[in-house]
Amino acid sequence: MxxxxxxxxxxxxxxxxxxxxxxxxxxxxxxxxxxxxxxxxxxxxxxxxxxxxxxxxxxxxxxxxxxxxxxxxxxxxxxxxxxATGMVQGEPRxxxxxxxxxxxxxxxxxxxxxxxxxxxxxxxxxxxxxxxxxxxxxxxxxxxxxxxxxxxxxxxxxxxxxxxxxxxxxxxxxxxxxxxxxxxxxxCSVRTISPLWPQQIRAGGTITVPISGWMGEAAFAHLTVAGDGTASGRFLRDDLYFMSARPHLPPPRPLLMSGIGQMRGARVDPAILQAGTALWMAQLAVPQAQISWGVDTTFLVDAGTGAHADVVSDSGGGWIVHQHGPINLWDRVEEAILTWHKAGRPHQSGFGLSVGPEEQRVWLGDPEGPSWNLPA
The missing domain is CATH 3.40.50.150 (Vaccinia Virus protein VP39)
Incomplete structure (x- = not known):
């Protein structure tokens, strides 16, 4: 030494x-x-x-x-x-x-x-x-x-x-x-809390883990386990991120398409999704979707259902969205973003998480506030 x-x-x-x-x-x-x-x-x-x-x-x-x-x-x-014997191409693991x-x-x-x-x-x-x-x-x-x-x-x-x-x-x-x-x-970061974890922690013990998703945004959960095996708590102010647990990595992303499907004016500027809590909101709204950015276009795609959406700016200073498939991805993202706007745009620490045997629910403000389920 x-x-x-x-x-x-x-x-x-x-x-x-x-x-x-x-x-x-x-x-x-x-x-x-x-x-x-x-x-x-x-x-x-x-x-x-x-x-x-x-x-x-x-x-x-x-x-x-x-x-x-x-x-x-x-x-x-x-x-x-x-x-490694030379340069390696790929994602860190x-x-x-x-x-x-x-x-x-x-x-x-x-x-x-x-x-x-x-x-x-x-x-x-x-x-x-x-x-x-x-x-x-x-x-x-x-x-x-x-x-x-x-x-x-x-x-x-x-x-x-x-x-x-x-x-x-x-x-x-x-x-x-x-x-x-x-x-x-x-x-490591996880998309959802394993239902087995609360069963292995004593009543009053804690679970501390980053919750992330397929759009790449994370929030840092600190939960207390109850005697019945449920857990609840809030997200912390710290913006901590770790590499995703291997079983929670996203599937291969399908080809991106634009200009296909139903068209309407968008109510939210897609640029807000570049990072931070707005992206967290989008991820809560459509946890099965992945996001990509082109030169002038924001893409959402769901590999499981084939649903996709693209949002582009129009000549009048607004935005146009096209949506196709069984889920209107942008509709759900907009609703979540507007709910967050109405609440004053809080950081992830303004949210909490309740984990039960049937569902895991992220709530805004308090457990009775607006909420979104983490993926099963």
Whole structure:
């Protein structure tokens, strides 16, 4: 363990950690969890990634990379960075999340000494090890979907001296063998809360996980589990996002079409959907749809039903929408956006979530307010 690594760890802990996590960040060597390489994006094309290894840099530069408060991609399109022989094309599938984001997640989950934790998404194992440092290895169970990512994480976690219960499998099933838990945290984003999770958490325990969808927007849920196995709570102010759970990834998107179907004037400027809570509203309204933007056109498409919509500006300064298929996608998006406008355009933290055996309902303001069901 080099003096430089120890110094950089302490500097990182001073910068990002407090309220119980300073010692963990200052103690857990993040460079061990980057493995033999990370991916850096090609500056010209966002879908191309180049592996960078410790041997490509000086020790000082590699350690500075490891202890920067940045997310480093470790797997793209199923290829681990250390296995790549050249540029890899595709979407990131695993990463070493920025330490500051990890600590914010752990603090938001209100994890503290004495808690027994179930982590959904081991990833590189860095967050797992932070919890082991603070809680003790026996208090931590972590599940990873990808066997190769899991093997890589196990080696790193063991190497730094921790022995949590590590599981290879689908985290949406939880892990009943070690239940019940005080806290469940998702270090991946999900479209909906697994109905099995509340059954494995004690009454009064919590579930903290980003809820995202096929349009790419997320909200950070913090729920308390009741004695009857239901859960409810609000979305937090933090805009935290993690890579999607593998089973919750969208299907291949069909070809985009424009100018087909029923035509009318649109009541909402589609530009509002570029990001933020407006996109969250659209995603709630049509959770089965995906969104794309052309030069002058916004597209919505539902791979399951074949429904699609496109919205373009007209010469008079308004917008024209075409809709086709069994669901009028834009109608539903407009209704949700206008409801949000009427409520004063609150951030996602103005919403809550109630999880029951039959449905999961996102509500605006309070449980009696306007609501939308998450996908089953």
């Amino acid at each position: 080099s003096d430089m690594a120890a110094r950089l760890r302490l500097e990182l802990a001073d910068k990002i950690a407090s309220e119980g996590w300073h010692d963990a960040v200052a103690s857990v060597p993040r460079e061990r969890f980057l493995g033999g390489a990370v991916f850096l994006p090609d500056p010209a094309r966002g879908d191309l990634w180049a592996p960078v290894r410790p041997t490509d840099k000086s020790e000082e530069d590699w350690l500075n990379l490891a202890y920067s408060n940045e997310t480093w991609v470790t797997q793209v399109a199923g290829t681990l960075a250390e296995d 695993s990463s070493s999340t920025a330490p500051g984001l990890v600590v914010r997640m752990l603090k938001a989950a209100q994890i503290s000494e004495g808690d027994k934790v179930l982590e959904i998404g081991t990833g590189t194992g860095y967050s797992t090890s932070l919890m082991c440092r603070r809680l003790g290895s026996s208090a931590v169970t972590s599940i990873e979907y990808d066997p190769r990512v899991a093997a890589r994480a196990r080696a790193a976690i063991t190497d730094v001296g921790y022995e949590p219960h590590l599981v290879v499998g689908d985290g949406l099933y939880g892990y009943a063998d070690n239940a019940e838990y005080d806290r469940l945290i998702g270090t």
